[in-house]
Amino acid sequence: MASTSPAFNNVRIRNHDDKVLLARINEYFGAFADGNAEKMDTMVAEDYRMSDIAIGIVRSPKDAWYQQNKGFSGLMTNISVEAISLHGSSEPGSFAVLENVVRFTLNVDPSEEVKPNLPPGIKKGDSSGMIMLSTIWWNSDGKVSRELEYGRLLWENFDINAFNTW
Secondary structure, three states: OOOOOOOEEOOOOOOOOOHHHHHHHHHHHHHHHOOOHHHHHHOEEEEEEEEEHHHOEEEEEHHHHHHHHHHHHHHEEEEEEEEEEEEEOOOOOOEEEEEEEEEEEEOOOOOOOOHHHOOOOOOOOOEEEEEEEEEEEEOOOOOEEEEEEEEEEOOOOOOHHHHHOO
16 A cells, blocks of 8 residues: 655555555554644544653644644755554554654754754754654544654665564
């Protein structure tokens, strides 16, 4: 199943056995890569909580996360997400783990508040990225009830293909 967003590359995971899970991941991460916070907001439950360890957000409720997510859309452009691996299930109460790389270009100069989460000296027009581990829990309605993100800025000579071998 190919991704619906050209900014979300799912080549490595498109043969995942759980096609419901794959469709949800395609839709959710496609919306993120497209900078569509509104679409993502429709996919999360009312009691949703987001923890994004890389940027110091812990159990942010749905409304607060929506505002934070919209802020990312204004900060970044040319967002792309490349899936590395997908594990888990779409079953209610279960979770999935997506190993992925997020790349972006800064759309504006970063504020002092966000600079600690970015490479030193990065400015408008510069590009960077993060290697991420995204864990998503599903409720009985097929919505995201909880999300946990761990990430690290990409390092010099980062090679996504190094993650292809076990």
